[in-house]
Amino acid sequence: MEIILKTENLCKNYFPGEEELRILRDVNLNIEKGKIYVVFGPSGAGKSTLLHIFGTIEKPSEGKFFFNGEEISNFNRNQLAILRSREIGFVFQAHHLLPEFTALENVMIPAFIRTENMERQSRKKNEEKEGIKKRALKILEEVGLKNRIKHKPSQLSGGEQQRVAIARALINNPSLILADEPTGNLDKETGKKIFQLLLDLNKSIMATLIIVTHNEELAKHSDKEIHLEDGRIVG
Numbered sequence: 001m002e003i004i005l006k007t008e009n010l011c012k013n014y015f016p017g018e019e020e021l022r023i024l025r026d027v028n029l030n031i032e033k034g035k036i037y038v039v040f041g042p043s044g045a046g047k048s049t050l051l052h053i054f055g056t057i058e059k060p061s062e063g064k065f066f067f068n069g070e071e072i073s074n075f076n077r078n079q080l081a082i083l084r085s086r087e088i089g090f091v092f093q094a095h096h097l098l099p100e101f102t103a104l105e106n107v108m109i110p111a112f113i114r115t116e117n118m119e120r121q122s123r124k125k126n127e128e129k130e131g132i133k134k135r136a137l138k139i140l141e142e143v144g145l146k147n148r149i150k151h152k153p154s155q156l157s158g159g160e161q162q163r164v165a166i167a168r169a170l171i172n173n174p175s176l177i178l179a180d181e182p183t184g185n186l187d188k189e190t191g192k193k194i195f196q197l198l199l200d201l202n203k204s205i206m207a208t209l210i211i212v213t214h215n216e217e218l219a220k221h222s223d224k225e226i227h228l229e230d231g232r233i234v235g
């Protein structure tokens with residue numbers, strides 16, 4: 001079984017004031033490629049922090065973190081940016097959409113960044129842009145936003161914004177999808193559809209899914225559960 005993510009005695013501490021806050025403690029995990037994981041735990045347990053480390057947005061304070069067998073603490077900013085844009089789709093708990101861009105543009109941006117990174121010949125650029133747009137439209141349709149593509153985030157409901165964020169995370173066909181309460185703002189039916197979309201992606205592009213959720217229903221479709229409490233894995 002191939003391992004995509006591995007942590008060794010991973011700890012994360014913050015120093016917001018005089019006292020050190022120990023947020024993650026001795027986390028040892030092997031995340032297998034192509035599997036579905038759900039992360040459970042009470043508020044403040046460190047779920048988002050763990051996901052941010054998995055997404056290479058935060059660095060561990062102690063211990064090691066490997067992505068596809070490579071220790072990423074040695075990566076520079078540029079290498080990290082390339083890794084993220086090629087491999088990772090992140091659905092943040094706070095969606096971080098860019099307010100001045102439309103839904104469609106928000107979804108396309110990571111794909112543009114990715115093609116920039118790949119330094120393709122300019123001749124190919126237009127073709128590629130068309131391809132990106134097509135794909136973005138298809139994903140937006142799948143998340144039920146076909147008739148909202150020209151809306152800016154401020155013109156979308158909370159759940160619609162979240163669905164744009166989900167579409168954005170999928171545009172580059174990531175091998176790893178990290179989703180932090182992706183259906184937190186959605187009604188039950190829409191939430192189900194979004195989960196189904198994620199499950200389908202797991203099957204079709206063999207994406208590894210790591211989903212923070214309070215949804216017990218989803219756990220039934222997962223391969224493994226990670227339970228966090230007070231920064232420790234408890235099961």
Ligand SMILES: Nc1ncnc2c1ncn2[C@@H]1O[C@H](COP(=O)(O)OP(=O)(O)OP(=O)(O)O)[C@@H](O)[C@H]1O
Binds near residue numbers: 014015041048049
């Ligand atoms: N930059 C920071 N500086 C100081 N403390 C932080 C920082 N980021 C997070 N924390 C603290 O770390 C703890 C874990 O935060 P985290 O966001 O990982 O929790 P969570 O399990 O995702 O909770 P929730 O279910 O509410 O989203 C919290 O107590 C939080 O206050």
Ligand SMILES: [Mg+2]
Binds near residue numbers: 047093
């Ligand atoms: Mg959180």
